[in-house]
Amino acid sequence: MSRLGSGMQAKFVLAMSGAMLVVVAIVAVVLGRQATMQGEVQHLSGNVIHDLFDRSVRSRGEALARELSDALANPLYYNDLEQVGALVRNTSRQQVVRYVLVFDENGRLIHDGSVDVLEFGQPMRDPLATGAVGARELVVQQSPKVLDNAMPIMIGNQRIGGVRVGMALDDVQAMEKKANQTLGERLQQVGKRHLGWLLLMLGLLVGIGAVVIIYVQRTLVTPIRWLAGAARQIEAGDYNLQMRQSHRQDEVGELVRAFGRMSQAIARHDREVRHMAYTDALTGLTNRLAFREALDHRLMAARASGHRLGLLFADIDDFKRVNDTLGHEAGDEALLQFAQRISAAVAQAGGDEALLARFGGDEFVILIGEGDVAARARELAEILVRELGQPLVVQGRELFLGTSIGVTLFPDDAADATTLLKNGDIAMYQAKMAGKNCYRYYSRAMDHAVERRVHMEQELRGAWERGELRLAYQPIYRTRDRRMVGVEVLLRWQHPTLGTIPPSVFIEVAEQSGLIEVIGPKVLRAACTEAVQWPPGADGEGLFVSVNVSPRQLRGGELPTLVADCLRDTGLPASRLHLELTETAVIGDEMLAAALLDKLHRTGVKVWLDDFGTGFSGLSHLRQVPVDGVKIDKSFVADMQRDPDDLALTTAIIAMAHALGITVVAEGIEQEVQFDLLAQRGCDLAQGYWLSHPVSATDVVQLLEAGS
Template sequence: MRPLVSGLQAKFAIAMAIMMVVVLSLLATLLHRQSTMQAEVAELGRQAMHGMVEENLQRQGEAAVEQLAEMLANPLYYFDLEEIGSVLRSAQKAPDVSYALVYDAQGRIIHDGTDEIASYGRQMSDPLAYEAINGDKLTTQWSADVVDVSEPIMVGEQRLGGVRVGYSIASVRAHETSALAAAKQRLDALGQRHLLLVGALLAALMATCVVVVVLMQRTLVRPIRDLAAAARAIEAGNYESGRMVSHRRDELGELMRGFSTMSESIARHDRDVRRMAYTDSLTGLTNRLAFRESLDHRLMMVRGAGRHLALLFADIDDFKRVNDTLGHEAGDEVLLQFANRINESVQLLGGDDALLARFGGDEFVILIQDGDVRARATQLAENLVAELSRPLLIQDRQVFLGTSIGITLFPEDAAGASALMKNGDIAMYQAKVAGKNCYRFYSRAMDQAVERRVRMEQELRGAWERGELSLVYQPVVRLSDGKLVGAEALLRWQHPELGMVAPSVFIDVAEQSGLIEVIGPRVLRAACAAAARWGFEDDTLEKPFISVNVSPRQLRSGDLPETVAECLRETGLAPGRLHLELTETAVISDEAHASALLSTLHRAGVKVWLDDFGTGFSGLSHLRRVPVDGVKIDRSFIADMLRDPDDLALTTAIIAMAHSLGITVVAEGVEQEGQLDLLRERGCDLAQGYWLGYPVSAHELNQMAS
């Protein structure tokens, strides 16, 4: 830096010497050219002042009109003429303003600032009006008398009209002439004083040059050097070194204090940006970016040292249901309560170096580093499953969710951060597949399972269009007389390579991937179309019904009644012949939402059955609050009722209690004659199973019904 400073001082000294030579040279010609110079200066001053006045007038007008356009947007949108007039009258009080107008999008005057608004509704037709009306931005026009500044008034993308302000050029010219006259007088007086002062100034000039050189070093060069050093410190990221203290009262002192303030502001904003970049805005936890950087750093520290790490990926089960049914504010409250519970468990069981982060959505990740990480991760996962399965109080309602946790270990499972995070996701996904609200450790076999599942999901897309998916129908028999009264539609997948894929496999894939929302309505439509063709030759006899399984996703989507109505309308099937089967857990997971949808279906004449009844936790008390027409006793009770007195007693109790509520009882999975006899003795209404009939095609069932 010092060579630059020395160069600045040398250049300044040379400039001072040249200035002295020039001054002495000019002194010889100054006297006889004084009058000419005064004339030239006066003319240049007039031109400069003229340009400056025009520029200042235009700038002042544009600034004022921009402010007016902003102030008038709301009053014009609400057509508040009183407020518009108040704003215009304030604008008209400004110096040199000839007029101020507000007009609509067609150029009709809305307000002219007067109390009577005599020109209201009048079309603006002056020469400058066209550009003002059609201009799409701030427009300045000049005429012989006025400077017209206009700007459209917008609300969003809608143009409401515009505002025009005219400034008198004559008034401005008068100010300009007056200023020029005063300047000429001062110039003449200056010329006379100049002759007297030149001699004295020449004497003082030499002494002044010496003083200036000395002062320049102390007051200019040194502060510039300090500013340059501070700038380099800020460039290097050392914001503290950029702070400077100056007690000077001049502009350079203000510059140094401003530079110091700027450094403090940059440091503060840097801290804020880092906090925002590395912190989750909702929960205040570490976010994905900060967690990844910390994970990379810790892996670098422990790699080769024989130490271990564990990552726990925790995902809230059925979180989407909260957002869909209670709203996103409730979802945020769920996330906050989950974050607090997880944080408490991590502080209790995770160790001093544990790190908790939210990766976005409903996914939380925990890093454990202390001690036996496998044992500590297991203990923490068990605690989280227990704590997060406890009900949450959201908007005065109890919400039951739970969490699925995947655990991966370093270095057993992977040596890099990306692979570890991928493995944690896979393990968490397997926990969800295993039934949710549990935890799973990563294993290499999971990769193959995920690949198979992904492949199955890809092949399931379009399977309906390729004709691989089809429906079969299992007969439902009335036990009192053994008559066929209906059938349950069952989906089958005949894969060209894998053969017949078990429904328990591909239905779960469709449910998890969301494909069920596409396949479900097609199944419903096809089943209704088939049932519409069934019937007896005698039209007086009861035609068989069709029962169709409905996915929990279809129930949560909220458009199930519309889909059912559309299917019935297209196929012509009577609503009373359609029975929808929903699982017990799907209904009780959000009883209020399910009850509203089922009530709509019930009013339309469609019947609703609860499938797999007895396997959930609701009990028959929920049947009083949810409008259902029938319950299907789960096949696990029917299978063991001949040898397990408890299953027989439970089946008997379900039949009796359902009948007391006027609800039909269906037994599924009847495969033995003894089961059928016991069910008939206990008054069960309907039954289905291999003993009564295997699933058949729609044509075969139609022949059975005939």
């Protein structure tokens, strides 16, 4: 017994000594790493601060130039120099603004914010003046000390002068230097605090080790032997231990007493684990395993009694976007809110025997079997679509998601649990195909529809490589002279056995399957490659090509890099590439869209908003998500001459877009009267079958050579 105790004590002392040495070594490494990390953090933070200040002064300069251009239009037009001076002086007083200069269309100074304006009427002679005077849109120039933002002042389409806002780069650099200095001081303070805590913890650890070594001399063998026997008893499943009385107040005594409580705790935990195995950890709802067992029992009872059961399979629409843009914590919060709304709806219309479960991810399943099951399922589905279509507030942001619901009945649609769940999943998928945020009943025809869709998806995967996909071009004409100035790129699929497949069919399959993320870049590159070979038009400028971009490509975040690489590799000027985004894709998440559009604008391409007016958004959104053009949806163009409301709405869109400096394009023009109405109202560009059907690249060249 003594030799065993001495052996344990000696081993313990050696182990403690080794642990102390390891801890000391770790502390030394941590201190070294801390100093290194502090330097790296300061360097990286300095870069971030520089980028923040640089973007801030550029964004501020551009915003001031744009705001002054709009504000000075009327005072300059009416030669109200007092109002011009007030606006210039108000802006000049803002931080880091070095100067504000207002000049006429010939570059002669009108006002510089001073009282006397000594150089009034004199041409501006600084090095940046030439670029500013010739600006037809925002021009940003830079010297070592000044960032010059020049913006023309327009009255309608007439340029009456311009304004220059000079941002003091040396002031910004001083502010940046001060911020870096403050950051360095803060980092040093944090490092000193961390060093103190490390040394304190090391001292405490040494003290604890000394105390433990002193007390380890007490007898351990007998308690340890008893503990080993108790552990074997618990391992065998017997949690009722014969308690060993111990009056020791040290760790061993507590361990002996704890073993007595352990059997009860383990028994209780065993029950809790069984409960957890059947419960969803996030929402507290029944999980897939428990639901499947309950479904099997309910089906057996329903067969015996001849009752019907209803199953609703619900899937949140576009839930992946929440995780991708806001993070998984926001996704969990959204799931909890959905679970609460579904639970409330089930309590209201599902009946007392309704069972709600979360199948994982964003899928929920509801089983009902009370009363008129078909009517109750319809009522519950309608309530769910209505309630789950209401906006969620997650992390202070309002989200619109909706839910697609599939409804299937037993024994009408299936005779077993597996088939019933599969049918509910198929019906839910059909609800998504029907536009989402709705419900659909399962029918046997859906099986064939799913098979056709899967077959089409398989065929589409290799269609580009097999040469079945080709590009067509819809000419776009300028309304004032009916000259072709650009083309919209369209994709056509000619299948060897299925024939011509409409874009409305295969584009949707590509979107839902994710194939659009593979096909889209190939279309973009092929269009740029062909366009760069076309001869210039009648006015000496090359046609622009307008390429549609999928919402999935936009949300992926790689679109700006893809566009830049494509322009670099093909040699197409950025000014000749326009990207068309759907209104719903842009308005769905303004913050993400604004950041991506900013990156795209830096490449030099233009961005148009397609199908404008169908997403129920206003032009006010375009102030947050700036675009270069909007395409009026053809549904408005089709009834302009018959429906005064459509004509008024189209007129308002053109006027408001022009007020924001946005180009307006009308699509779907099939009659001359439609073209004339749009031209009279100042619509910039137009396309449609009345002007030209989609043509091949060869036909585009022929049209150019013919002077269209």
